[in-house]
Amino acid sequence: MSDVFSQYQAGLQRLLIRLEQDHPTYTEVLVYQQRLLENLARTRLYGDTDAGRAERAEILDRLNRLALEAVGQSFNVIVGTALSKSGAAAHGKGDIDAKTGVAEGDDKEGGVTGIQRVDTEGGALIFGDVAVSGGDFVGGDKIVINDDDSVGGYRSGITLVEHYQQELEKARKAGDRAAEGMALDKLGSACAARGDFHRAVTHYDQAVAAARAMGDRQAEAIYLQNLGLAILRLADAEPDQRQAHLSRATDTLLRAIGLFDAAGAASLLRARTRYHLGRCYHQLGQWREATALLEQARESFSYHKARPELAHALLELGQLYHQRQDLESARIYLKDALRLFRRLNDADGIAVAQEALGNFALQTNRPTEAIVSLREARQGYATLQRSERVRAVDDLLRIAHQARRPAGGTTS
Amino acid sequence: MSSIARYRDTLRQWGLSDVPFRATPPEDPVRLSRVFYGRQRELDLALPALYEGRNVLVRGLWGVGKTAFILYLLHRLQQETAALDERMLILYVGRFPGETTEALYKALLLPLSGALADVEPEAQRVWDVLSGLQITHSRQLQVEGKVDLQLVSLGGSWERGQEKGWQLQNVYTVLLHLLDVAQQQYGRVILAVDDLDKKDPRAVRDLLEDATDLLRRGQGRRGFLLTGRFTSALQDVSGQMLGLFSEIIKLPRMSTNDLYHIAVNYLNTVRKRPSGDVTPLTPEVVAQIAEYAYHIPRQFNLISEKVMRRGAMEGVRQIEERAFSTLWRMVQDEFSLELTPEIRQLLYVARRSGGLSVDIDDAALEQLGVETFVELLPVLKSLEGDLLIRQEDGRLLPSALVPDEEEHGG
Numbered sequence: 001m002s003d004v005f006s007q008y009q010a011g012l013q014r015l016l017i018r019l020e021q022d023h024p025t026y027t028e029v030l031v032y033q034q035r036l037l038e039n040l041a042r043t044r045l046y047g048d049t050d051a052g053r054a055e056r057a058e059i060l061d062r063l064n065r066l067a068l069e070a071v072g073q074s075f076n077v078i079v080g081t082a083l084s085k086s087g088a089a090a091h092g093k094g095d096i097d098a099k100t101g102v103a104e105g106d107d108k109e110g111g112v113t114g115i116q117r118v119d120t121e122g123g124a125l126i127f128g129d130v131a132v133s134g135g136d137f138v139g140g141d142k143i144v145i146n147d148d149d150s151v152g153g154y155r156s157g158i159t160l161v162e163h164y165q166q167e168l169e170k171a172r173k174a175g176d177r178a179a180e181g182m183a184l185d186k187l188g189s190a191c192a193a194r195g196d197f198h199r200a201v202t203h204y205d206q207a208v209a210a211a212r213a214m215g216d217r218q219a220e221a222i223y224l225q226n227l228g229l230a231i232l233r234l235a236d237a238e239p240d241q242r243q244a245h246l247s248r249a250t251d252t253l254l255r256a257i258g259l260f261d262a263a264g265a266a267s268l269l270r271a272r273t274r275y276h277l278g279r280c281y282h283q284l285g286q287w288r289e290a291t292a293l294l295e296q297a298r299e300s301f302s303y304h305k306a307r308p309e310l311a312h313a314l315l316e317l318g319q320l321y322h323q324r325q326d327l328e329s330a331r332i333y334l335k336d337a338l339r340l341f342r343r344l345n346d347a348d349g350i351a352v353a354q355e356a357l358g359n360f361a362l363q364t365n366r367p368t369e370a371i372v373s374l375r376e377a378r379q380g381y382a383t384l385q386r387s388e389r390v391r392a393v394d395d396l397l398r399i400a401h402q403a404r405r406p407a408g409g410t411t412s
Numbered sequence: 413m414s415s416i417a418r419y420r421d422t423l424r425q426w427g428l429s430d431v432p433f434r435a436t437p438p439e440d441p442v443r444l445s446r447v448f449y450g451r452q453r454e455l456d457l458a459l460p461a462l463y464e465g466r467n468v469l470v471r472g473l474w475g476v477g478k479t480a481f482i483l484y485l486l487h488r489l490q491q492e493t494a495a496l497d498e499r500m501l502i503l504y505v506g507r508f509p510g511e512t513t514e515a516l517y518k519a520l521l522l523p524l525s526g527a528l529a530d531v532e533p534e535a536q537r538v539w540d541v542l543s544g545l546q547i548t549h550s551r552q553l554q555v556e557g558k559v560d561l562q563l564v565s566l567g568g569s570w571e572r573g574q575e576k577g578w579q580l581q582n583v584y585t586v587l588l589h590l591l592d593v594a595q596q597q598y599g600r601v602i603l604a605v606d607d608l609d610k611k612d613p614r615a616v617r618d619l620l621e622d623a624t625d626l627l628r629r630g631q632g633r634r635g636f637l638l639t640g641r642f643t644s645a646l647q648d649v650s651g652q653m654l655g656l657f658s659e660i661i662k663l664p665r666m667s668t669n670d671l672y673h674i675a676v677n678y679l680n681t682v683r684k685r686p687s688g689d690v691t692p693l694t695p696e697v698v699a700q701i702a703e704y705a706y707h708i709p710r711q712f713n714l715i716s717e718k719v720m721r722r723g724a725m726e727g728v729r730q731i732e733e734r735a736f737s738t739l740w741r742m743v744q745d746e747f748s749l750e751l752t753p754e755i756r757q758l759l760y761v762a763r764r765s766g767g768l769s770v771d772i773d774d775a776a777l778e779q780l781g782v783e784t785f786v787e788l789l790p791v792l793k794s795l796e797g798d799l800l801i802r803q804e805d806g807r808l809l810p811s812a813l814v815p816d817e818e819e820h821g822g
Contacts, residue, residue, distance in 0.1 A: 288618060302787055314786065326617060328806070332770045336784040339774065343783075 008036060011079030015063075018071050018078075025070050026218065031268045032063050035306065055307075160190040178219070181210035185223050192230050197237060200230040221259035225273050228253035232280060246284050253277040268309075271300030275313055282320050290320055311340035315353055322360055330360055351380030355393055362396060367403035374400060415725060422724040426692040427685075431724065432678040433717035435710050435798075437480035439506075439563060441487035441554065447677040448484045450670040451477075454661050458485055458637075461659045463493065465600055465635040467627055469656075471609075472663035473804075474797040475710030478639045479506070479606050481663055483563075485637070486604060490554065490561045499558040501527055501598040506565035506606045511615035513622035515570055517583045518542065520603055523562040524590050532593050534586070541580050560598070588629070595633050604637035613641065620656070627656045665707035668699050674709065675716060692723065697736045704740075704812035706801050711811060714798065718743045718813070744815040751799075751814070758791065759799065759810040767807030768792065768800070 012033045019026045036059045039052055063075040071078075164187040171179035188203035204227035211220035228249045235245035253276055260270045278293035294317050301310035318333030334357045341349030358374035361367070374397045381389040413421070423430065438444045454470075461468050462485070470478050486502050493500045508519035522542050528535035552563040580586065594601045608616050620627070620638075627636055638657075666674070672690065675698055680686040690698050693716070701719070705711035722739045723731045731739065748756070758780060762768045765776045770785045782788055792800060792808060800808040 291614070298786070302784065305783070307783070310784070314784065324617070326614060329614065332785060332789075335770045336786050339784065343774070 007079050008040065011075060012036070012063075015067055015071070015075060015078050025066050028266050029063070029066055029070075030222070031266050032059050032066070035059050036063070160193065161187065164190050177210050177214050178216065181207045181214065181216070181219055181223065184210060185219075185226060188223075188226060188230065192226075192233065195237075197230050197234045201227060201234065204230055217259045217263045218265060221256045221263060221265065221273075222269075224252050224256035224259065225276065228256060228273075228280075229276055232276065235283065243284075246280055250277065250280040250284065253280060267300050268304045268306060271297040271304075271306075272309065274300075275309065275316070278313075279316060282316065287320060287324050291317070291324075294320065307340055307344055308346070311337050311344060311346065311349055314340065315349070315356065318353075318360075319356055322356070322363075327360075327364060331357075334360060347380050347384060351377045351384065351386075351389070354380065355389070355396075358393070358396060358400070362400055362403065365403070367400045370400040371397065371404070418727050419721075419724045422727050422729075425729065426724075428679065428682045428692075429684075430682045431717055431720045432682040433675075433713045433720065435475075435714045435717070437477070437483065439483065439565075440552070441483055441490075441561070441563075443681075444480060444483050445487055446681055447674060448480060449673040449677055450666060451481055451484075451663065454481065454663060455485060455488065457659050457661055459489060459492070462489055462602055462635050462637060463600075465602075465632045466658035467636045467638070467656055468659045468661060469638050469640055470661050470663060471640045473665070473708060473802050474609070474641070475708045475801075476663045476665060477709045478609070478663060480709070482604055482606055482637060482639065486561060486602070489602065490559045494559045497558070498600075499598045500560075500600045500602065501594050502559065502561045502602045502604070503527070504561070504563040504604040504606065506563070507610075508566040508605075508607075509569050511611050511619060513619050514583055516605065516619055516623060517587045517626075518570055518580065519564075519566055519605070521580075521583065521587055521590065522566065523564045524587070524594060524603075526564075527560060527562055528590060528593055528597065531597060532590070535590055535593065538580065538586060538590065558598075584626070587626070591634060599633070601634045602637065603634070606639050609639050609641040616640070624656065666702075666709055666712075667707065668702045671702045671705075671707065671709065671712050672698050674712070678713070678716075692720070692728070692730050693736075694730070694732045696733050697731055700733070700736065706803075706809070706812075708801060710797070711801065711813075715743075715813065718747070722746075741815075744813060747813045748815050755795065755799070756814075758788075758795070759814045762800065762808060762810050763814075763816060767803060767809045769805075769807045 012029070015029060016026065016033070019029060036056065039056050039059065060075065067073055067075040067078055164183055168180060168183035168187060171177075171183050184203045184207035188200045188207060191197070191203060192200035204223055207223040208220055208227060211217075211223055231245050231249035231252060235242045235249060238245065253273055256273050257270065257277060260273055274293045275297035278290045278297060281287070281290035281293060284290075294313055298310065298313040298317060300306075301313055314333045314337035318330050318337055321327075321333060322330035334353060338350065338353040338357065341353055354373045354377035358370045358372075358377055361370035361373060374393050378390055378393040378397065381387075381393060438447070458468050458470070470482060472478050483504070486504055490500070490502055503520065503523045505519045505523065509515060510518075521538055525535040525538040525542065529539045530536075552561075554561040554563075591601060608619075611619075672695065675690045675693065676688060679690060693701075701715050702712060705715055719731065719736065719739050722743050723735065726739065726742075728735050728739065751759070758768075761776050761779050765772055768788070772785060777783065777785065777788075780788065796802060796808060799811050799814065801811055802808055
């Protein structure tokens with residue numbers, strides 16, 4: 001699987017370089033790139049399914065058409081060319097083991113704690129994102145990380161950060177501002193993937209400045225989106241500065257949306273930014289803004305049949321409606337999120353959705369229903385070795401059992 | 413004999429001048445009071461609360477009779493307050509455009525400014541401005557001694573006409589001022605806003621949150637009467653958490669006996685001499701219709717109207733069980749012809765799935781061409797009422813008017 005993965009990754013990079021960022025289909029290719037890599041990530045972690053194969057075939061078909069129209073060669077041909085140039089196909093170390101998804105470090109808890117650690121949290125999206133937790137996903141470039149923290153599909157033996165630092169130096173020497181911006185963006189993603197969000201923010205900031213200097217609004221928007229996400233993660237990592245980080249992430253993502261809209265970027269790309277901005281507003285307690293943005297994103301994800309994104313948007317909305325005491329909507333959205341996560345075989349998503357449903361059932365005085373949901377959530381977290389979540393669910397389960405117990409009686 | 417002649421002839425044989433049943437209740441409170449029946453417990457709760465200027469929320473399933481209840485309640489409030497020789501201004505806003513607090517405030521301002529135009533120059537100015545917004549409205553004013561009851565329903569859009577300079581600044585401040593004037597004039601003001609349940613529930617939630625200040629002010633001299641769906645247990649929690657209402661009155665479905673009396677009342681409105689029976693229907697047929705209608709008055713009236721019209725067209729002397737069975741099949745077939753294939757498919761899936769709810773299985777969703785239940789919500793909202801009947805557990809079942817295509821062999 002990893003060979004195929006490396007080939008596609010290299011082919012996509014090659015296609016994007018040939019298109020250049022101002023090409024009308026550049027954004028669309030980025031969107032398909034993300035969908036393809038997410039599909040492969042799921043396959044890598046949980047095995048292939050009919051649905052996964054069908055989705056992959058659809059994406060490749062679309063990429064073939066786009067590439068043929070844009071550069072006169074099908075994507076399959078480009079993949080072959082990339083393969084022969086890089087010689088990556090037969091590179092054994094490029095294999096990505098489906099076992100853990102953890103690059104290094106012994107803590108498999110949620111949240112990023114180790115500088116060398118990349119946590120998939122049970123197989124959410126690891127590419128080009130920062131320690132993916134629940135709803136993080138981006139529309140920008142993707143990074144493949146091997147077990148030894150080397151770069152997948154590329155030569156082994158150097159770290160991801162080292163690789164992109166080299167790319168950056170090359171771009172600067174050549175005076176290629178566009179390549180410099182891309183390298184800075186990737187460097188930012190690499191740092192974020194290692195949990196170093198401050199450095200990630202610095203690199204993304206520089207990438208944004210480079211794109212702005214070039215007048216490349218599309219690239220600036222993409223880098224801003226990545227910057228916004230990194231700051232959003234900083235808000236989680238540094239609770240004492242949470243409000244400040246959330247405000248800055250909000251401003252950054254608002255700028256990204258403005259640029260995407262002005263550039264007429266692909267609707268899916270815009271939807272992703274709206275989704276992240278909606279999350280910011282949700283965390284800031286600005287519920288109406290959050291609702292409007294997340295609903296817009298949901299409709300777009302639904303229209304494009306972007307299932308992973310749709311599942312996360314439904315989950316976020318379900319939790320938001322729950323907080324707003326719109327309990328009927330909360331139940332509908334959480335159940336739909338669970339439905340989609342099951343279809344995607346997304347173990348992490350299933351566990352999170354079941355925990356949310358259990359919590360919801362508990363608060364609406366339905367302890368038996370809560371216990372069923374929480375048990376499944378617990379099982380999922382245990383399989384994913386997320387002991388912190390297991391403990392949290394155990395607490396909820398205790399409450400649910402107490403709530404079910406008749407006054408003065410005992411739990412059966 | 414022509415169709416119309418036969419129709420008229422049958423009605424004459426039935427001793428009726430018309431088929432009296434209508435899906436929506438008469439807006440004229442006097443006419444409404446002739447057909448209204450039951451709800452005594454709910455009236456006993458709501459009347460004193462409103463009289464004391466407290467907020468009341470009336471909730472219930474679509475078609476269960478909230479509008480009829482509110483109109484009758486206001487009519488009773490008007491009569492009983494007038495009998496005490498006390499003053500009161502009662503305003504009723506039915507349909508109104510928009511889903512924002514400003515839209516609500518403007519909707520309230522229209523009848524309020526109309527009621528005060530003669531005594532307050534500011535009210536006259538507001539009335540002139542709002543009248544210029546091309547808002548269409550129907551208005552009824554009833555004066556019962558010292559108690560005015562104004563009923564309005566509004567159409568159009570608040571935005572239209574603004575380009576001509578028809579604008580109202582500080583709507584909320586103006587509303588508060590005129591409410592104060594109204595209280596000085598009348599002592600007590602009751603503001604009823606119907607049809608909130610027909611708007612987007614999330615928008616209504618935002619609207620109520622924004623209007624919290626208004627709803628909390630003036631308690632004791634100013635009461636609000638609002639409607640909401642708030643049908644399921646989940647919605648109860650959130651509705652009550654608003655803490656804005658002294659009484660939250662749930663209107664249950666109506667019993668067969670209540671619906672029988674409503675049928676008698678309706679029939680008496682078109683009879684030369686009132687009677688206590690349901691001729692040309694029979695008590696058994698009324699019970700059957702009540703069951704088909706899920707005991708929801710709107711469905712009951714709708715089915716009764718269609719069956720009686722078809723019976724009159726066919727020249728049926730009495731609609732007893734056997735005749736009803738034939739007529740019912742005909743009505744269902746006619747009803748089915750009005751449905752698009754997509755809606756028919758949705759209703760078919762709803763029936764086969766035991767109702768549509770978020771617990772629907774993936775195969776049923778696939779049959780409907782969607783991946784999530786959320787995607788269905790807009791279409792379900794548009795069909796709820798006449799075609800889909802909400803149950804207390806949240807499921808939406810197809811109206812009995814929609815034939816079971818397998819049973820019909822279609």
